[in-house]
Amino acid sequence: MSVSETSAQAAERDRVVIFDTTMRDGEQSPGASMSLEEKLELAKILEEMKVDVIEAGFPIASNGDFEAVHEISKIVRDSTVAGLCRAHQMDIERCAEALKPAKRGRIHIVIATSALHMQHKLQMEPTEVLDAIARTVGYARNLRDDIEWSAEDATRSDRDFLRRAIETAIKAGATTINLPDTVGYTYPSEYADLFREMIETVDGADKVVFSTHCHNDLGLAVANSLAGVQGGARQVECAINGLGERAGNAALEEIVMALRVRGDRLPYDTGLDTTQITRASRYVSAITGFPVQFNKAIVGKNAFAHESGIHQDGMLKNRETYEIMRPEDVGQAPSSLVMGKHSGRHAFREKLKELGYELGQNALNEAFQRFKDLADKKKHVFDDDIVALVDNALASSADRIQVKHLRVIAGTEGPQEAFLTVTIDGAEKSANATGDGPVDAVFNAIHAVAPHEAMLRLFQVHAVTEGTDAQAQVSVRLEEEGRIATGQAADTDTLTASAKAYVNALNNLMARKEKSAPGGKLASGF
Template sequence: MEKERHIRIFDTTLRDGEQSPGVALSLDQKLEIAQALARLNVDIIEAGFPVSGPMEFEAVRRIATEVKGPIIAALARTHTLDIDQAAKALEKAEKPRIHVFTSASKVHLQYMLRKTEEEVLEMADRMVRYARRYVDDVEFSAQDVMRADWEFVKRLYEVAIEAGATTINIPDTTGYGTPQEYGALIRRIRDEVVRGGDVIISTHTHDDLGMATANALAGVENGAGQIECTINGIGERAGNCALEEVVMALYVRRDWYKAYTQINTREIYRVSRLVERYTGMPVPPNKAIVGDNAFAHESGIHQDGVIKHRATYEIMDAELIGRRPAVLVLGKHSGRAAFKKALEDLGYKDLSEEELKKLFARFKEIAEKKGPLSAEELQALVESEREPTSHFFQLERVQFFSGSGLLPTATVQVKTPDGERLATHTGDGPVDAVFKAIQEAIGLRPELELYRVEAITGSTEALGQVTVRLRLGELQAVGVGVSPDIIEASALAFLDAAGKLASGRATRHPPSIEEVHRGV
């Protein structure tokens, strides 16, 4: 019987994932995501690219210092400064890894690195050895391998292994490969480069042609021992291989792949929602594993089958990834004890008395307006209230009127550090009027880059969640508001983001690898 292999999960949500257009995470958000990834039990967290700026360096340093369990990796080009900064950021890590990368394809060498193959080979050898002076665990990557010449790829990875690389990563940087091609490349590297040694082969696949997960799994079938991926598949352009997809594919089809991960699958849904909320990138309803419809059944035939036996149309249980197929309902007549028990059943067992008091008061306020809350709505309420907010501006009152033939008008009363401010404004619609009134009240006029409304459940009485992203010069911030009233939720989200801009808690979008290469 074929022996099952342990596949390491290398999560790069905080590095490659944050390079998604429009995403900029604060230090607190990065730290919270890293702690969630540790609870998920990933093997490696790629915390960031320290040389790209002071905020990125500090994020890697804090994660390396405070997050225990996984290996903490920092990215570095084949430059001594990059490696020095990575090593410095990782000084307090229990298990540090320096991830050194260069490029392999002719187009990259000609236009990005502007170096010959021999120069790249010499740099790879020297910089992997340099990184080994700091840490025993060095990963080496060569970008755009799928479009590179095989003989150069082979020499490059042989040089890296000889210099001391313990993991070699094979990035399909542009999402160009097919499962057959990528699997064959991994097998060839296994047979002709690694040749039975202890070096781990890693996959890093992008989804430009919709094949990132399939390519990563083809890599596993052909000898890869590590998968690089992100929560919800976020990342550059069309994104990366999605962690939840490869993990559950290996779990459900363990009979086929003869491989397993050490992931705590029951944390998958919670970390997915966390990343969705902090990045402002919505998970499509039909997204595998974590989408709203992933365990939903509308067809009469499907409903009949699932009622008789869930296995007729479900290949895994929703509970396995931390979701609840049954609806948990609490209403305005529910007491504090029932509320606390419902939250414990949802996994929130570490709430302080102060947090519980605040959440219960907010719950009663919402339940009075909209009626009972489902399990998903309770979870959204808890997560939105627990998210660190600026509290710089507070909404005291919002009032608006609009209708056919009427000019939408809004009045807001906002508590600011300088006292309460009242403002009235008109707009193209009620939300536009509210936003303009808020801008007048707080004396700040940021640009609205994203406005997204979600119903937590499918009911017309559903709790609404609004996400906004504001930009003020080079600064940007994401705000979230939750309320049964969408206009109120919009005002709360706008003030949350504006407060971050005004209080110095906003972020600058980190430069991409390509921008760093160009000296941006």
């Protein structure tokens, strides 16, 4: 063997594949549904970030998921596009069809291996599960060369049976073996030991890549994923902002930066462009309506903020006293431009670049005008104000219904009343309504101009920045016939933001209703 071949193999052993499941497992979070256009844009961002594998959906679940996987397969050229399927021939065929345009496509098959799941969910005997693995993995391998097999609830599976299941999948043609901690039950040392044992004892383990997929029910998803890498896993399945079912998945940004910052203990490379992390985080937050908590690691508003006098003193002397990574490394540039009503278009464009936005000329002009309007209302325009302003515009630019005028009468003497004018497909429509409080009146007025049966499931308000002139960021979640949609909006007037967020959610709900397939959407919980 040549020296170059040895180096290449060593580099491969030190490489951790990043598998992003934001659009599949992340979208299964209640209220986190994404439109096709949003998924296409997210796929572009993930590919620019150099994510290795993009799991784009569950093709048999709905026509919408099939279309998402199919369309993403057309535009992604460098990353691998994966589609999920159960261990059924029909699922596999649907997945393969969706992946047809993909330059690099992966069929991802999942079946449970724990006694609990086999008995109560699958209602199958262990021998039947092994037969299903051999049959479906083999069938998939005839359709695609890249096959991932997942043992749902692997961490609660009998290890002897799990070993047999893995060997069966490898013999049938699987190239990646995923051992998910489906319910967030395992512990780091236990999970690392699981990988060591399987890699050491499974026949054919040297021919495949082992993968982690951890849920965060006990807050251990990232720790468990890193422990899996230490145990020999060379793929990590994760999601932007830790999005996912229940308490979420392992957060991509935390995994990647932990590997980068602690290379002394975790000497593995991901190859990701980490400067795109904040951009991806903000986009996912904007399209799902799930705000990122202020103290969230890596991408939170306060992740690089220092208020303590002792900390500030240390930072002024040497930033490494309190920062283990630079904000620039994850796309969070330190504030260098003070923005206000006298700021020009060039400064505004540079600030947007700092914040991770690249807008076309028309979008830039519109955003700049909104910025100037905001600057007339506020003494100080902070970075978070600009982020909220741009995200709000991006979320509502294609809405069929748009708020044009709102006036509200409120106070101690009710009833409160709202006078509202909207445009629906360009045509104006007005109504006034009363309610138990000004927000209720506003929402009643919206119902009058745009009748619907949706139920309000979430109404949330928080200030984007400090001060009485701060913008209010409002999130609204609506549900109708099992469909859930979220809307967001920001404005210095809380009631205006509330109206715009409700209308944005209503538009998103209508779009999902128009595109939804009969029978609803299947879900996989691994």
